[in-house]
Amino acid sequence: MISGLTRKVFVHHVTSNNRNMKRIGFTLAAVLMIQTFTFGQSSKLRMADTYFNKLSFALAAPLYGEIIGTSEDNTSVKQKLAVCYYNMGDMQNAEKYFAETVNDASAGANDYFMYAQALKQNGKTKDSDVWMDKLNIKFPNDFRGLSFKKNKTYLSDIAKNSAHFTINYLNINTPYTEFGAYQVFGKEEVVIISNRGFSNSVKQDWTWNASPFLDMYVSNQAKKDSLGTLVKKGKANTRFHEGPICYTPDGKKVYFTRNNISERNERRDANGIQNLKIYVADVAEGGEWINEKEISLNSKEYSLGHPTFSKDSKTMFVASDMPGGYGGADLYSVSVNSDGTFGKMINLGPTINTEANEMFPVVSSEGQLFFASNGHIGLGGLDVFVAFPMKDGSFKKVTNLGNKINSSSDDFALIFNSDGKTGYFSSNRAEGKGGDDIYAFTLVAPYKAGVFVEGIIADQSNGTILPNALVVIKDEKGKVVAELKTDSEGRYTAELEEENKYTVSVKKDDYFEKAMPLDAAKADPVSGKINGDAVLEKKPDIMLLCTITDAVSNLPLDGVKVKITEKAVTTPLISSTTDGSGILRKEVLDKKQGDNVTYTVVLEKEGYLGKTVVFNGSVPANGVINLNEKLDLSLDKIAVGADLASIIDIKPIYFDLGKADIRKDAATELEKIVKVMNDNPNMVVELGSHTDCRSSYKFNMDLSSRRAIASANYIKKRITKPERIYGKGYGESKLKVDCPCEGTVKSTCPEEEHQKNRRTEFVIIKM
Numbered sequence: 001m002i003s004g005l006t007r008k009v010f011v012h013h014v015t016s017n018n019r020n021m022k023r024i025g026f027t028l029a030a031v032l033m034i035q036t037f038t039f040g041q042s043s044k045l046r047m048a049d050t051y052f053n054k055l056s057f058a059l060a061a062p063l064y065g066e067i068i069g070t071s072e073d074n075t076s077v078k079q080k081l082a083v084c085y086y087n088m089g090d091m092q093n094a095e096k097y098f099a100e101t102v103n104d105a106s107a108g109a110n111d112y113f114m115y116a117q118a119l120k121q122n123g124k125t126k127d128s129d130v131w132m133d134k135l136n137i138k139f140p141n142d143f144r145g146l147s148f149k150k151n152k153t154y155l156s157d158i159a160k161n162s163a164h165f166t167i168n169y170l171n172i173n174t175p176y177t178e179f180g181a182y183q184v185f186g187k188e189e190v191v192i193i194s195n196r197g198f199s200n201s202v203k204q205d206w207t208w209n210a211s212p213f214l215d216m217y218v219s220n221q222a223k224k225d226s227l228g229t230l231v232k233k234g235k236a237n238t239r240f241h242e243g244p245i246c247y248t249p250d251g252k253k254v255y256f257t258r259n260n261i262s263e264r265n266e267r268r269d270a271n272g273i274q275n276l277k278i279y280v281a282d283v284a285e286g287g288e289w290i291n292e293k294e295i296s297l298n299s300k301e302y303s304l305g306h307p308t309f310s311k312d313s314k315t316m317f318v319a320s321d322m323p324g325g326y327g328g329a330d331l332y333s334v335s336v337n338s339d340g341t342f343g344k345m346i347n348l349g350p351t352i353n354t355e356a357n358e359m360f361p362v363v364s365s366e367g368q369l370f371f372a373s374n375g376h377i378g379l380g381g382l383d384v385f386v387a388f389p390m391k392d393g394s395f396k397k398v399t400n401l402g403n404k405i406n407s408s409s410d411d412f413a414l415i416f417n418s419d420g421k422t423g424y425f426s427s428n429r430a431e432g433k434g435g436d437d438i439y440a441f442t443l444v445a446p447y448k449a450g451v452f453v454e455g456i457i458a459d460q461s462n463g464t465i466l467p468n469a470l471v472v473i474k475d476e477k478g479k480v481v482a483e484l485k486t487d488s489e490g491r492y493t494a495e496l497e498e499e500n501k502y503t504v505s506v507k508k509d510d511y512f513e514k515a516m517p518l519d520a521a522k523a524d525p526v527s528g529k530i531n532g533d534a535v536l537e538k539k540p541d542i543m544l545l546c547t548i549t550d551a552v553s554n555l556p557l558d559g560v561k562v563k564i565t566e567k568a569v570t571t572p573l574i575s576s577t578t579d580g581s582g583i584l585r586k587e588v589l590d591k592k593q594g595d596n597v598t599y600t601v602v603l604e605k606e607g608y609l610g611k612t613v614v615f616n617g618s619v620p621a622n623g624v625i626n627l628n629e630k631l632d633l634s635l636d637k638i639a640v641g642a643d644l645a646s647i648i649d650i651k652p653i654y655f656d657l658g659k660a661d662i663r664k665d666a667a668t669e670l671e672k673i674v675k676v677m678n679d680n681p682n683m684v685v686e687l688g689s690h691t692d693c694r695s696s697y698k699f700n701m702d703l704s705s706r707r708a709i710a711s712a713n714y715i716k717k718r719i720t721k722p723e724r725i726y727g728k729g730y731g732e733s734k735l736k737v738d739c740p741c742e743g744t745v746k747s748t749c750p751e752e753e754h755q756k757n758r759r760t761e762f763v764i765i766k767m
Contacts, residue, residue: 045072048080054272057084075104079111086114089428094118102131109139113356120380121408125155128380143326143354147377151527153454153491154377154400161402164447168440170424172219172227175434179413179426180244181227184287185251188221190424191233192438193243214241216256226440235289240274244360244413246308247283254289255280255316257305260298269301276303278318297334297342308362309336315393317369319359320345327355331371333393351525352387352395360384360413365420368447369395372412376400376526380408384425388449397449397528405441414441451523454493455532457486457506465490466536469508473518476501478555492532496520503580504532511536515581517558540587542619544573546627548582548603551634556582560605560635564627567598588625595619601627602679607767608635609647610679644685644762648672653711653760660706662714670711673762674718681720684766687712687727690734692757693741697732705729711760732757 048063061084067077082097098115101107112135120128129148136145151157172178176196183190193214215237217230240259247254260267260277268274277298281289298304299322306319316336319329322345330353335343352358354375361371367389372382376398383406387395405411407429414425421443428436457469471492473482481502482494496502502518514534523530548560562584564574574586591597599615613631627633636647644650650673653666662670677683689708691700708727716722732742737756741747747754 042072045077052080052084055087057087060084061088075101075106079104079107082111083114086118091118091121095122095124109135109142109145109355112138113142113144117374117380123408125380143350144356144375144377147354147375147526150524150529151377153493157452158379158400158403158406161400161447162404164402164443164445165404166442166444167404167425168226169432170227170438170440172230173433173437177214177435178438179436180415181413181424181426181438182245182247182415183221183417183423184218185247185283187287189287190219190221190227191243191245192217192219192227192230193245194230195435196230213239214243216242216245227438241276244306246362248309249311249313252283253280254283255295255307255309257307260300262300266300275300276305278304278307295342297345303329306359306361310363310367311365316342317348317361317363318345319361326350326353328357328375329359331358331361331369348395351398357382362415364416366446370401370414372414373398379403379406381410381428382412384411384414386447388447396525397451397523398526399447399528410436449498449528450495451498451520451528451530452493452495453502453504453518453520453530453532454491455504455534456490457492457508457533458490458535459511460535460537463535466508466511469506469511469536471532472505472507474503474505496530498523498528504534505581506534506536508536511538512585513581513583515556515579515583517580537585540623542588542591542593542623542625544586544588544599544625544627546584546601546631546633548578548584549634551636554634556580557605557608557635558582560603560608563602565600565602567600573599588619591619591625593619593621593623597625599627601631601633603633603635604679605635607637607639609638609644609676611635612675612679638764638767640764640766642764644673644676644764645760648676650762652755652758653707655707658703660703660710662710666711667714670714671718674715677715677719677724680767682767683724683764685725686761686763686765687715687725688730688761688763689727690730690736690757690759690761691732692754693732693735693739693747694754697742701729701731701733703729704731708760 044063045067048060048067051060051063061081064077064081064084067073068081078097079101082094082101085097086094094114095118098111098118102111102115112131116128116131116135119131132145132148135142136149139145174196176194178192178194178196180193181190194217195214216233218233219230220228238258238261240261242258243256245254245256256279257276258279259274277294279292279294281292284290302320302322304318304320308317309315314336316334318332318334320332321329325347331348332345333348334345337343347353352371354373356373356375358371358373358375361369363369369387369389370384372384374382376383376385378400384401385398386401387398390396400406405414405425407427409427409429411425411427414423416423422441424438424440426436426438453473457466458464459466467486467488467490469486469490471484471486472480473494473496475481481496484492484494486492497520499521502520503515504518505513505515507513514536516534518530518532520530544564546562548557548562549555550557558578558580560578560582562574562576562578563572565572574584576584578584596618601613601615603611615627615631617625617630619625638647650669653669654663655661655666656663677685687708689704689711691704706729708729712725712727715725719725735757736759737749737753739747739749739753739757
């Protein structure tokens with residue numbers, strides 16, 4: 001059974017003629033008494049369509065049923081009958097008639113979705129998944145299909161969340177509808193919504209599903225998980241639907257949903273639909289509601305309901321099918337001013353809202369948004385989800401609460417008590433007494449805004465899945481945060497802290513290790529998941545291998561441009577960029593064990609000194625030509641202002657006494673600078689020459705200038721863009737060791753310290 005303000009007041013409806021999707025959801029049909037008509041088939045179809053368009057599904061369904069099998073029977077009639085049964089909660093008949101119409105060319109995304117939902121609620125999850133796949137294929141931009149495509153493991157994910165709650169069934173439930181259980185501020189009482197105890201002389205049936213309208217009742221809380229006798233809340237009830245409700249955090253006002261009770265023409269919209277509005281009342285000292293009025297955000301042209309407040313009272317969240325949303329009922333936020341007036345309604349966006357229905361919002365003490373939806377991937381019907389707040393007021397990572405709170409039926413209206421840990425939710429699951437029933441819950445494990453990495457490991461060459469591959473995840477400090485193996489389908493999953501960065505390494509016998517960086521801040525905002533798929537390369541018979549590292553930390557470097565060329569071969573054997581492992585490898589097809597090889601290796605990475613080195617060796621018995629065994633393939637990090645002489649191995653530049661001629665031993669050292677500058681064609685260097693304090697200040701300045709210019713000129717002749725280096729003499733103006741000896745000052749420094757002052761520096765000016 002299905003009743004109350006659940007899915008049936010938030011629907012997509014199909015027009016009777018062209019089957020284009022017409023959005024008239026989150027509404028309540030005009031009150032129409034069930035009547036007996038005597039008319040011909042055409043009149044019967046017209047009347048059925050009239051009821052259908054007014055959302056009077058309980059009246060339309062039997063008329064469409066009488067048309068089935070007659071001359072007026074067609075796909076459109078069956079489709080509308082399926083929609084009627086779907087919204088009335090008769091999923092067996094909904095499935096039957098959707099099955100007969102959903103393959104028609106005119107079937108829309110909502111037909112596919114409702115059919116999949118009916119199948120799931122009838123216990124046919126695998127069949128439902130097939131139609132969700134078809135929804136995604138035929139309507140690739142529909143969020144519901146896209147979400148399903150991204151979350152094929154949703155059943156196991158949902159099962160993991162079941163440990164967060166314990167639940168208890170309440171004995172106050174009846175075969176009628178009970179839902180809600182909203183705690184009265186400052187009291188051990190709750191207000192629930194129910195259609196029990198109705199009187200046909202006062203309240204007529206709701207033609208959506210032929211059930212009585214809803215009233216508000218009050219009950220004491222005998223315990224946190226049980227309720228006492230329900231008493232109707234007197235004057236707060238009207239002859240139409242009431243609820244849901246919420247008290248403001250200070251308990252001074254109560255906001256509640258009910259049908260538009262305006263007079264005559266102001267009651268219904270242009271389609272004759274009596275929409276929902278939000279009303280507000282002051283709460284008197286004794287708990288009575290007084291000064292009742294509707295809020296300024298209401299409109300007779302669309303529904304507005306399900307109010308709830310942030311803990312600071314500055315934001316109200318509502319559900320509405322106002323124009324401009326994503327479809328069905330969407331959730332909105334609206335700022336609440338200090339004088340009680342409201343700002344502009346802001347749609348919570350596609351992270352929260354879907355083409356289906358989102359409603360029953362509630363905000364926890366931690367600012368998490370709990371809500372019901374049948375558009376996000378769940379177990380069937382409405383499921384309850386939680387989304388986590390961000391600093392800008394938006395929400396991320398929509399998470400299903402698990403299979404204790406949720407079922408294959410409608411689960412909704414989760415409300416916290418004042419303690420923030422206990423509360424109530426509602427469901428029309430099969431084990432209840434009928435209709436919507438109320439359950440108590442205790443939150444035993446809080447939800448965290450972490451993220452999940454999920455991936456499939458496969459063979460690079462043929463896509464074969466690789467079970468039992470070892471997956472190791474490390475944080476930025478190298479600490480192992482997860483170590484696990486892929487399952488029989490090559491899958492793995494691990495929970496990570498949000499906004500941190502990680503490295504995922506994958507190992508498998510006979511395959512090369514694969515490492516990849518992972519940034520948790522880039523997780524999908526809806527699911528909180530990061531794609532960790534990886535393909536592994538099988539080890540060849542003969543292979544070239546190298547690992548590029550940081551010279552100081554010895555950690556692998558990603559983003560290094562590597563070009564490896566074999567002697568006398570113009571096409572590079574490797575021209576690629578390293579990943580997080582710093583490893584590059586290449587199968588060598590034209591070599592065998594014992595062959596001599598010569599490779600030139602060129603390394604480049606922004607912020608590091610480039611390097612060109614040559615490998616000479618032979619193919620070893622194991623077939624792996626590991627360049628690191630003979631070459632230093634580490635890179636030195638550089639920055640503007642650094643001295644190249646302190647980064648690379650440069651011996652002191654010596655000159656003959658009082659001279660500036662470049663000696664042979666000095667030329668050897670300067671050639672090292674030539675190589676670095678040719679490896680880094682954008683580097684600009686100042687060559688500074690320094691003396692010790694001995695001899696006069698003027699003599700030392702002149703001598704150092706001549707030596708600096710001579711050294712720079714030597715390099716200029718041997719590099720590209722010679723203007724990238726210039727010489728400058730500093731004399732004794734920048735002593736590295738404090739050994740002054742100018743004028744009458746006598747230096748007592750040993751020769752070793754004077755030697756430290758006699759130096760040549762190669763300072764990086766620009767990169």
